[in-house]
Amino acid sequence: MNALLFSSLVLITSILAGFLGALTGLGGGVVIVPVLALIFRIDLHYAIGASLVSVIATSSGAAASYVRDGYSNIRIGMFLEVATTTGALLGAWLVAKVAPSSIAVIFGIVLLYSAWSSLRKHAETLNKPHAGSLSAKLKMSGSYPVGKGREEYVAENVPAGFGIMFVAGTLSGLLGIGSGAVKVLAMDQVMKLPFKVSTTTSNFMIGVTAAASAGVYLSRGYILPGLAMPVMLGVLAGSLAGSRVLIHARVKTLRAVFALVIAALGVQMILSGVTGRL
Amino acid sequence: MALSDQRLEIAMGHMLRIGVTVAALVVLAGGILYLSQYHGPIPDYRHFHGAAATYESVSAVVAGTLRFNSRSLIEFGLLLLIATPIGRVVFGVVGFARQKDWLYAAVSAVVLGVLLFSFFTKR
Numbered sequence: 027m028n029a030l031l032f033s034s035l036v037l038i039t040s041i042l043a044g045f046l047g048a049l050t051g052l053g054g055g056v057v058i059v060p061v062l063a064l065i066f067r068i069d070l071h072y073a074i075g076a077s078l079v080s081v082i083a084t085s086s087g088a089a090a091s092y093v094r095d096g097y098s099n100i101r102i103g104m105f106l107e108v109a110t111t112t113g114a115l116l117g118a119w120l121v122a123k124v125a126p127s128s129i130a131v132i133f134g135i136v137l138l139y140s141a142w143s144s145l146r147k148h149a150e151t152l153n154k155p156h157a158g159s160l161s162a163k164l165k166m167s168g169s170y171p172v173g174k175g176r177e178e179y180v181a182e183n184v185p186a187g188f189g190i191m192f193v194a195g196t197l198s199g200l201l202g203i204g205s206g207a208v209k210v211l212a213m214d215q216v217m218k219l220p221f222k223v224s225t226t227t228s229n230f231m232i233g234v235t236a237a238a239s240a241g242v243y244l245s246r247g248y249i250l251p252g253l254a255m256p257v258m259l260g261v262l263a264g265s266l267a268g269s270r271v272l273i274h275a276r277v278k279t280l281r282a283v284f285a286l287v288i289a290a291l292g293v294q295m296i297l298s299g300v301t302g303r304l
Numbered sequence: 305m306a307l308s309d310q311r312l313e314i315a316m317g318h319m320l321r322i323g324v325t326v327a328a329l330v331v332l333a334g335g336i337l338y339l340s341q342y343h344g345p346i347p348d349y350r351h352f353h354g355a356a357a358t359y360e361s362v363s364a365v366v367a368g369t370l371r372f373n374s375r376s377l378i379e380f381g382l383l384l385l386i387a388t389p390i391g392r393v394v395f396g397v398v399g400f401a402r403q404k405d406w407l408y409a410a411v412s413a414v415v416l417g418v419l420l421f422s423f424f425t426k427r
Contacts, residue, residue, distance in 0.1 A: 027345065027346055028343060028344065028345055028346070029338075029339060029342050029343065029344065029345070029346050030339050030343070032346045033335070033339060066349075067350055068349045068350065069349060069350055069351055069352045071352045072349050072352065079382055079385065079386075082385055082386060082388070082389060083324055083327070083328065083385055085320075085389070086320040086321070086323060086324040086385070086388050086389060087320075087321065087324045089316070089317045089320035089321060096310060096313075098313065100309060100312065100313050100316070100396070101309075101408055104393075104396055104408060104411050104412055104415060105408075105411050107393075107415045108411060108414050108415055108418070111415055111418040111419060111422075112418055114422075115418065115421070115422055118422070164407070165405075165407075165408075233320070233388070233389035233392070234389040234390075234392065234393060234415065234419070236389070237386050237389040237390055237419055237422075238418055238419050238422050239422070240386045240422070241386075241419070241421075241422030241423035241424075241425075242422055244386075244423075246354075247353070247354055249382065250347075250349065251334070251338075251375045251378035251379050251382070252338065252346070252347065252375070252378075253349055254331075254378070254382060255331055255334065255335040255338070255378050256335070258328070258331060258382070258385070259328060259331060259332060259335065262324070262328060
C-alpha cells in the first residue's frame, strides 16, 4: 500500500470515528484506537499516540461553542485538572511498563463502560446546595442557564471526585483517549453537578489532560507525523460535523446503534488482548 | 478592570479555537507536502521502533520546518496543537491573578507546572 492510499483510508476512517465520537459524546479517541489497532494492524503505541493528538484537537476545536453557552465552570475544571494531569503523567509513563495485551484488555473494559454510560438516562436531579466546607473554601459552586433564569449548584464530595479524576487522567495517558465518560462520572454522579455542567467542563478539561501525556509521548516516539496527520485532521473534521448534526437531529436511535458498535469494539479489544494478538 | 469568569472563559475559548485552526492548517500543509514528495510504500507502523525514529527536540522541528521538510512541518503543527491547551492554562494563571483570586492563580500554576514537567523532563 502506498502512502497516499494509506493516508486516505486512515483519513476517511478518522472522519467516521470523529463523527461517531461526537454523536455518542464519547470522543473520537475511543473509536480510532481500536480501529487502527484491529483493522489497520498498527502497533498499539502508535495508535495511542495518534489518537491522543486528535483528542487535543477535538477538545480545543469544540471549546468556543460550549464556552459561549455558559455551562462550563473554569474553577471546578482547573482544580480537577491538578488530578487529571498528574494522573496523565502516570498513565503515559505506564504505557512503556504495561504489556500491550494488558493495555488492550483495559481499553476494552473502558469501551464497554463508555458504551453503557452513553445509553444511561441522565435524570437531572438538583439537590439543595449543601456544600462541605472544602467545597466552600475552593469556591466550587456556580449557576447555569435553565429556561429563563439561572439555577445555582454546588460541588459535593470533592475528595472523591478528585480521586476519580486522577483515575480518569491515568486512563487518558495510558490509552490515548479523553476518558470523558469517567470524567463525567466524577462530576455528574459523585460531585452531583448538573449534567450539562459536567459534560462541558469535562470537554474543557480533556485537552489539558491530554497535553500532559503528549510531552511524554513525544519523547518516547509514540507520535508519528505520517500517521498522526490523517488521524488528527480526520477526527477533528468528523467531530465538528458530528456536533453540528447533534444540534439539528434527534439521535436517540443512532446513539443506541453506535453504543453497540463501541461495545463490540470493546469485546474485540478484550479478546485480542487475552489471545495475545495485540 | 475586573475580569469576569464569563469573559475569561470566552477569551480562553477563542484562544483554543484560533490555536487549533492554525495547527490544523500547518499539519494539512505538511501533509500535502509529504504526500506530494513521498510516493513509496508506507513505513512499518506494525511494529514499535522506539524513540529513535521520530521527534527529537523543538529546535530540530523548527529548523526542519524552515527547510520545508514535510515531516518537520507536520510535527511543528502538532507542537502548536499541544501548546494550545497549555496556553489556556497560562491564561488561567494570568486571568485569576488579575481577579486577585490567588487561590486559583496558584491552582492554575500547579497545573502549568505539571504540563511543563511533562515536556522538559528527559527520559
